[in-house]
Structure formats: C-alpha cells, structure tokens
Amino acid sequence: xxxxxxxxxxxxxxxxxxxxxxxxxxxxxxxxxxxxxxxxxxxxxxxxxxxxxxxxxxxxxxxxxxxxxxxxxxxxxxxxxxxxxxxxxxxxxxxxxxxxxxxxxxxxxxxxxxxxxxxxxxxxxxxxxxxxxxxxxxxxxxxxxxxxxxxxxxxxxxxxxxxxxxxxxxxxxxxxxxxxxxxxxxxxxxxxxxxxxxxxxxxxxxxxxxxxxxxxxxxxxxxxxxxxxxxxxxxxxxxxxxxxxxxxxxxxxxxxxxxxxxxxxxxxxxxxxxxxxxxxxxxxxxxxxxxxxxxxxxxxxxxxxxxxxxxxxxxxxxxxxxxxxxxxxxxxxxxxxxxxxxxxxxxxxxxxxxxxxxxxxxxxxxxxxxxxxxxxxxxxxxxxxxxxxxxxxxxxxxxxxxxxxxxxxxxxxxxxxxxxxxxxxxxxxxxxxxxxxxxxxxxxxxxxxxxxxxxxxxxxxxxxxxxxxxxxxxxxxxxxxxxxxxxxxxxx
Numbered sequence: 001x002x003x004x005x006x007x008x009x010x011x012x013x014x015x016x017x018x019x020x021x022x023x024x025x026x027x028x029x030x031x032x033x034x035x036x037x038x039x040x041x042x043x044x045x046x047x048x049x050x051x052x053x054x055x056x057x058x059x060x061x062x063x064x065x066x067x068x069x070x071x072x073x074x075x076x077x078x079x080x081x082x083x084x085x086x087x088x089x090x091x092x093x094x095x096x097x098x099x100x101x102x103x104x105x106x107x108x109x110x111x112x113x114x115x116x117x118x119x120x121x122x123x124x125x126x127x128x129x130x131x132x133x134x135x136x137x138x139x140x141x142x143x144x145x146x147x148x149x150x151x152x153x154x155x156x157x158x159x160x161x162x163x164x165x166x167x168x169x170x171x172x173x174x175x176x177x178x179x180x181x182x183x184x185x186x187x188x189x190x191x192x193x194x195x196x197x198x199x200x201x202x203x204x205x206x207x208x209x210x211x212x213x214x215x216x217x218x219x220x221x222x223x224x225x226x227x228x229x230x231x232x233x234x235x236x237x238x239x240x241x242x243x244x245x246x247x248x249x250x251x252x253x254x255x256x257x258x259x260x261x262x263x264x265x266x267x268x269x270x271x272x273x274x275x276x277x278x279x280x281x282x283x284x285x286x287x288x289x290x291x292x293x294x295x296x297x298x299x300x301x302x303x304x305x306x307x308x309x310x311x312x313x314x315x316x317x318x319x320x321x322x323x324x325x326x327x328x329x330x331x332x333x334x335x336x337x338x339x340x341x342x343x344x345x346x347x348x349x350x351x352x353x354x355x356x357x358x359x360x361x362x363x364x365x366x367x368x369x370x371x372x373x374x375x376x377x378x379x380x381x382x383x384x385x386x387x388x389x390x391x392x393x394x395x396x397x398x399x400x401x402x403x404x405x406x407x408x409x410x411x412x413x414x415x416x417x418x419x420x421x422x423x424x425x426x427x428x429x430x431x432x433x434x435x436x437x438x439x440x441x442x443x444x445x446x447x448x449x450x451x452x453x454x455x456x457x458x459x460x461x462x463x464x465x466x467x468x469x470x471x472x473x474x475x476x477x478x479x480x481x482x483x484x485x486x487x488x489x490x491x492x
Contacts, residue, residue, distance in 0.1 A: 030437075034393060057403050074469060112143065138163070159211045212232050300332065327367045327368055
C-alpha cells in the first residue's frame with residue numbers, strides 16, 4: 001500500500017451530511033482511497049509514506065465538471081459578435097462522407113491532450129466530454145477515442161460519449177442556414193456511440209466510463225430519445241447527457257407545435273427524465289421571463305424524477321443568456337452540477353460567474369451562495385454520475401483531491417477560505433491534483449507532460465482549425481473578416 005498525508009491550512013472535509021472546513025487539517029490516502037480526514041494533531045491520524053505540505057493552501061475534494069468542452073473551442077471567436085453570427089458548414093461537407101476534415105487524426109489527438117491537460121490544471125478531476133460538432137460529421141469517432149486515451153495517460157477520470165442526433169445543419173451558397181433530418185445518419189451515429197460505451201466497458205479501466213450523448217434534444221426525434229433510454233438500460237444503466245433548452249429558438253419552435261405543454265412535460269411524457277439523465281443548460285423552462293409561462297410543475301418534475309441539470313454560466317452569459325435562476329432550481333430540490341462549456345475550462349470561474357449572475361437575476365445579495373455552487377461542483381456532480389464516493393473528502397471515498405494555493409499576496413486579506421475559493425481564486429491557483437490517489441498535477445504542472453511543446457502544437461492546430469472554418473465562408477471573405485479582431489491590428 002502507498003499512503004500520502006496532505007497537510008493543509010484548510011481542508012474541506014465531509015462531516016455527517018455536508019462539507020465543513022477544518023483548519024490545519026490533514027487528509028491521508030491509502031492507494032486510491034481516503035483513509036483519514038481530520039486535524040493534524042489528532043492522535044488517531046495514521047502515519048503515511050510521504051507528505052504533501054499544503055501550508056497556505058485549501059485542500060478540496062476533486063471538482064467534477066459535468067459538461068466540458070474537450071476540444072479546441074471555436075466558440076471563443078463569437079465573443080462580442082452579433083446575435084446572428086454563426087459558423088458556416090457547407091452542405092457538401094455535411095452530406096458527402098468523402099469530404100476531408102479540417103484536422104487530421106493526429107491534430108485531434110493534440111486537441112484531446114490539450115483539453116485533458118488544461119482541465120486537470122484548473123482543478124477538475126472528473127469530466128464529461130463535449131467533442132466538436134462544428135467541423136465533423138456524425139460517423140467520425142477518432143476524437144472520442146483520443147480523449148479516452150489522453151485521460152488514461154494523464155490520469156483524468158472521464159465519462160466519454162460520441163455525439164449523435166438526426167438533425168443535420170448546413171449553410172447554403174447564399175449563407176442561409178438549413179436543417180435536414182436524416183434518421184439513417186442519426187442511427188449510424190448512435191450505433192457508434194453505443195460502440196464507444198461497449199469499448200470502454202470491455203477495457204474496464206477505473207478512470208474511463210462510457211455515456212450516451214444525444215447531443216441536442218431538439219435535434220432528436222421522440223423515438224431516438226426513447227431508444228437512448230432503452231439502450232442505456234441494456235448497457236447497465238449508463239449515464240445519458242443532452243443539451244436542452246439552451247436557446248430561445250428551441251422554446252419558440254417547441255411551443256409552436258406544443259402550445260399546451262412545456263418542454264419538461266414533453267420529456268416526462270416520453271420517459272426522458274430520470275436519475276441517470278443530465279440536461280445541460282435547461283434555461284428556457286416554465287418560469288423563465290422569456291417564456292411567459294407560469295412556473296408550473298417543471299422544476300418539481302425534474303426534482304421528483306431525479307434528473308440532474310448542468311449549469312454552464314460563462315458560455316450562456318457570453319451569449320447574453322441567464323438561468324432564472326440557479327437558486328430557484330436548488331430550492332426546488334433539483335440536483336445541480338457545473339460545467340465548463342467553453343474555453344478556458346476554469347470551473348472556479350464558472351462558480352463565480354454563476355453566483356454573481358444569480359444575485360443579479362434574483363435581485364438579492366443572499367442568492368447564488370458559495371454553498372450552493374460549491375456543492376454543485378462536488379457532490380452535485382457526483383450524484384449526477386451515480387458516484388457517492390466522489391465529490392467529498394471522507395474515509396472510504398475515492399482519493400480525488402484538488403489543492404488550491406492561497407499563500408500569494410493577492411490572497412492576503414483572506415478571512416473565509418470558501419469565499420476566497422469561489423469569489424477570488426481561479427484555475428491558476430490550482431497547485432496539486434490527485435486522481436485515485438495518484439499525483440497528476442504537481443506545483444501547477446501536469447505530470448509527464450511537456451506543457452510548452454503541447455501549447456505550441458495546440459496553437460498550430462488551432463490556427464489550422466480557424467483557417468479551415470473561415471475557408472467555408474460562402475462569401476469567400478478572408479479569415480480576418482470572418483473572424484475580425486476585437487481591436488484593429490496596428491502592425492499590419
């Protein structure tokens with residue numbers, strides 16, 4: 001057995017039914033489990049083979065990222081853009097499987113390595129992936145398998161799924177967006193998604209888990225969503241995740257066809273709610289001011305069914321959208337999680353942004369509490385994944401641990417470490433990460449990774465990615481016009 005004692009100025013330990021802060025605390029791990037959590041002077045604290053000195057640092061359960069962009073993220077190019085801005089994707093690329101992808105398999109591996117490394121560096125120890133759909137077709141799974149390989153190599157706990165839906169979006173020669181429904185393509189993609197789950201189950205690696213990922217509920221027929229639930233049961237109750245009610249047009253399109261029921265009622269009617277299902281975003285539901293619908297039973301249906309909701313406040317705020325409100329969902333008993341649905345994958349920034357937006361939306365300083373958001377990033381995420389051994393520091397739990405350094409000058413006026421973590425810290429304060437008792441980030445660097453070399457490769461792949469998408473522009477504009485800089489470049 002290998003044991004490690006982590007001695008921190010503050011330890012977030014699980015006591016009875018909640019997180020508590022232990023000053024001058026210690027966590028002792030044995031192999032992949034937590035053996036002891038308590039005070040450093042406790043005579044019952046076992047001896048360990050090695051010690052991590054976390055003086056001036058907060059020792060937290062590993063943060064659980066329920067919806068992580070795990071690729072080079074094109075969404076950042078839309079910041080400060082008009083509401084109508086979007087990416088062009090030619091019909092020829094969408095419909096013709098012989099058309100080449102922008103990135104090679106090797107470049108997708110670079111993207112995967114970059115994504116997993118940056119997730120770890122920001123303190124996430126578990127994640128559910130989102131792979132790119134902007135420049136890929138449903139039949140390609142290379143990026144999905146690359147993420148599994150990168151997670152295994154770097155020691156990241158991952159829930160991996162291949163996206164599928166029946167709606168295919170493309171842009172015509174006049175720049176107009178269209179959607180065609182292709183059940184054959186959708187079924188092929190779903191078959192690939194099932195193959196990914198079976199592959200990971202056969203691999204039986206403790207860090208790798210398969211999920212089913214019907215990428216958008218509005219892009220799937222009722223039959224496809226029902227079949228997803230059926231297949232999840234056949235695969236042993238695997239996790240299901242889908243984007244849901246992220247945009248106003250989803251709500252408008254649904255209500256045009258279903259004036260007498262809500263989108264949550266629709267999912268309930270077709271059996272697409274339950275404890276193994278997580279809905280990402282779920283913004284425009286009954287009770288949101290945009291909908292005009294009274295609150296009704298939507299939140300109660302989510303809570304009673306055990307369905308989880310993943311909140312990704314940063315990407316929503318960049319698009320001018322806000323949940324109304326995170327605190328309302330929590331008070332209704334909905335299990336909430338947190339995701340980083342854009343770059344950077346800084347889950348602390350998601351908590352801070354979410355808390356502040358919650359206070360603004362509710363007009364109440366006491367809304368959007370640190371407790372609610374921290375719980376979402378720890379035990380809320382663990383509950384969504386059916387893992388009560390994650391998201392808490394208690395004897396017998398899995399030793400997934402994130403350590404944040406508060407010893408620097410800007411943290412000097414610290415009076416409450418949890419307030420500091422959520423409202424003043426960021427991912428760069430992550431000092432050490434353990435997953436399953438193994439140190440995978442040490443002194444802010446990913447163990448075994450040449451970060452400078454990876455950064456250079458990721459930058460090169462990113463520029464190719466951006467240039468390839470710009471080349472799809474129906475008006476044949478140069479890249480700097482398709483994706484204009486936010487300030488003029490004086491050097492040109």
